[in-house]
Amino acid sequence: MIYKKVPIVEIDLRNDRFRISYMPHRKRLTESIHAIGLIHPIILRTINSTEYCQIISGFQRVQSCIDLNMKQIDSIIYSSDELSDAKALLLSLHQTVTSRAMNLIEKSLCLRKLSEIGHMEEATLITDIMPLLDLEPGKKIFQNVMRLWELDDHLKAYIVENNVALSNAALFSSFSREDQKNLFDLIIPLRLGTNKLKEFLTHIDEIRHRDEIVASQIIDSEMKTILADQNMPTPQKIETIRKRLKEKRFPALAALEKKIQNNLRQLKLPPELSLSIPPFLEGEKLKVDFSFKNEEELREIIIKLTALSRQKELETILEML
Amino acid sequence: MFKPKKIYIDVEVENASFTETILNNLAGVPIEFIDDPRLATDEILSKPDPIGQGKKHLLITSYKGRMLKPCPGTPKVICCHYQILSPVIGCPLDCTYCALQMYFNNPLITMYANINDLMREMDERLQRKSGWPLRIGTGELTDSLELDHITEMSRLFIPYFSKKSNVLFELKTKSNQINNLLDLNHGGKTVVAWSVNPQTIIDKEEMGCASLEERLQAARQCQEAGYKLAFHFDPIIYSPDWEEGYESVVESLFEYIDPQNIVWISLGTFRYPPSLKPIIRERCPRSKIIDEEFIPGQDGKMRYLKPIRVGMYSKVLSQIRSHNRNVFIYLCMESTDVWRKVFGWTPKNTADLARMFRT
Numbered sequence A: 001m002i003y004k005k006v007p008i009v010e011i012d013l014r015n016d017r018f019r020i021s022y023m024p025h026r027k028r029l030t031e032s033i034h035a036i037g038l039i040h041p042i043i044l045r046t047i048n049s050t051e052y053c054q055i056i057s058g059f060q061r062v063q064s065c066i067d068l069n070m071k072q073i074d075s076i077i078y079s080s081d082e083l084s085d086a087k088a089l090l091l092s093l094h095q096t097v098t099s100r101a102m103n104l105i106e107k108s109l110c111l112r113k114l115s116e117i118g119h120m121e122e123a124t125l126i127t128d129i130m131p132l133l134d135l136e137p138g139k140k141i142f143q144n145v146m147r148l149w150e151l152d153d154h155l156k157a158y159i160v161e162n163n164v165a166l167s168n169a170a171l172f173s174s175f176s177r178e179d180q181k182n183l184f185d186l187i188i189p190l191r192l193g194t195n196k197l198k199e200f201l202t203h204i205d206e207i208r209h210r211d212e213i214v215a216s217q218i219i220d221s222e223m224k225t226i227l228a229d230q231n232m233p234t235p236q237k238i239e240t241i242r243k244r245l246k247e248k249r250f251p252a253l254a255a256l257e258k259k260i261q262n263n264l265r266q267l268k269l270p271p272e273l274s275l276s277i278p279p280f281l282e283g284e285k286l287k288v289d290f291s292f293k294n295e296e297e298l299r300e301i302i303i304k305l306t307a308l309s310r311q312k313e314l315e316t317i318l319e320m321l
Numbered sequence B: 001m002f003k004p005k006k007i008y009i010d011v012e013v014e015n016a017s018f019t020e021t022i023l024n025n026l027a028g029v030p031i032e033f034i035d036d037p038r039l040a041t042d043e044i045l046s047k048p049d050p051i052g053q054g055k056k057h058l059l060i061t062s063y064k065g066r067m068l069k070p071c072p073g074t075p076k077v078i079c080c081h082y083q084i085l086s087p088v089i090g091c092p093l094d095c096t097y098c099a100l101q102m103y104f105n106n107p108l109i110t111m112y113a114n115i116n117d118l119m120r121e122m123d124e125r126l127q128r129k130s131g132w133p134l135r136i137g138t139g140e141l142t143d144s145l146e147l148d149h150i151t152e153m154s155r156l157f158i159p160y161f162s163k164k165s166n167v168l169f170e171l172k173t174k175s176n177q178i179n180n181l182l183d184l185n186h187g188g189k190t191v192v193a194w195s196v197n198p199q200t201i202i203d204k205e206e207m208g209c210a211s212l213e214e215r216l217q218a219a220r221q222c223q224e225a226g227y228k229l230a231f232h233f234d235p236i237i238y239s240p241d242w243e244e245g246y247e248s249v250v251e252s253l254f255e256y257i258d259p260q261n262i263v264w265i266s267l268g269t270f271r272y273p274p275s276l277k278p279i280i281r282e283r284c285p286r287s288k289i290i291d292e293e294f295i296p297g298q299d300g301k302m303r304y305l306k307p308i309r310v311g312m313y314s315k316v317l318s319q320i321r322s323h324n325r326n327v328f329i330y331l332c333m334e335s336t337d338v339w340r341k342v343f344g345w346t347p348k349n350t351a352d353l354a355r356m357f358r359t
Ligand code: SF4
Pocket: B090, B091, B092, B093, B094, B095, B097, B098, B099, B100, B140, B141, B142, B143, B174
């Protein structure tokens, strides 16, 4: 190992065998190098039978130095006999995790490279590497993270930019490439939060499984029209599409709820009275809420309640429970 | 007949007579002695599909806690005061919907060899009086008969219960392994019960289990040996042709069995704890049973919509009643309003239902 300033032209910039960064934020790094220079030297390895070096760690720093028009860069250089691929990847990983948080796609890339290039066993990756990556060690999570690298590029970028939770990111990867594109077109304009994203993906996933269809057949023309509507505010679009998906996933429940809502409307309840149905119709009792400020109002409510008890629609609702 | 790939024996029970029985019945199966049962579970848990692997491996150890416990039931529904006896946990059969798949910490088929402790526990429990007949069963955490050729538990328990009063011992199964039972003195205290489903459901969702016909043939043999019988339509699974499916089960049942010998029939539609869903999805990706519409019930388990459950119960009930008007039928873990819609009446509470079972 030697330490020296290396001309940037001697670095093979296309060689990204050890790159584990994906869409990192480089602006602050460039500003920092500009202000006080490079604090940590980059790590290079010589490439046999060439005069070039490959980057082990420091892809972003090199790029920032190029942006700043620097010609050479402080480097630690290993010969190829000194540093195996596995050790090089571990060096790169340790350098990264000690300097910044890695995003999910980087974690996926890192695990894959350690497996494919570093020939590290799955069990070692789970027990030794996952905790380093701030991942709970476990086979299922390992498999989920590994698959993320295969996602459509747009989705990978979406996951990084929106800091999508692993459970949701993993759901994306259960879809085909074609479906991933369709999902991307549906989800991007809606800017869904974690819970809504999970609900959307789960419904679509379950409908396609049940009906043996693909996502593009679920995202129907009605949903596309809603998405394209320039005048509809985003929260309203989300609610309308959400309702549509729910109807497709739970058609019987949706029909039942609709029937109850129709009957409730026909009851024409006065504003001071409200009637609630047990969640999911589990239970046999309706709940009435009312408020009053004097005896007179209470007497009026009692009269209205008595009238309510004779309405046909109430009987219909009770029969449905 | 089931034969495990390997047997792990906790050194603490290597000389127990139950261990000897198991080993005699599994001659030739590789054995590993271990100081700590966790070594076996850790090994299985490290394999791909630990649940599937657990079904192929046997652990013989001891259990320090109580092996006879009341069924935990489920809140806000009517239960039946069942007592669960569990000298064996785990099952080599592989039903899609099996809740045992959630026992992550130990996927192995586990047999507890400290049987003397269990017998002492039962003696104590049976001395205590209860206001209703005690129903004890081994079929909640395993299949009661699928492993009987290895454990010979039936030969231990059936004669034991034959001399007890105010108690019924239930063996619940989806197998047809009844050979050990036929020559035993059961004294009318043992009920042999089969879970039944249409053959199309068995083919898709009850891997490794006996066919409907094999189950009913076995039931008929038990009937001939004088046993009381029970049948569990549980889980009743929704499919586009569920009506014809269950009708044909009822038809076959009454072709094989004299209703006089049936002490109870239970009905229970498919329900599952939410955490079972990802397991089913992963282990049985082709199964359709979780694709139906489920809603969270009052007890937190996922269930079909109430009108669908009521419709299924009512239909199966009327199919059974068209063959026999008297056989005792109850709903497993359902709320009072569902009872009322199906039967027109409801037990007041769990104790009330427990009293309806006759010894
Ligand atoms: S027979 Fe019972 S215990 Fe065995 S797998 Fe099926 S449901 Fe589970």
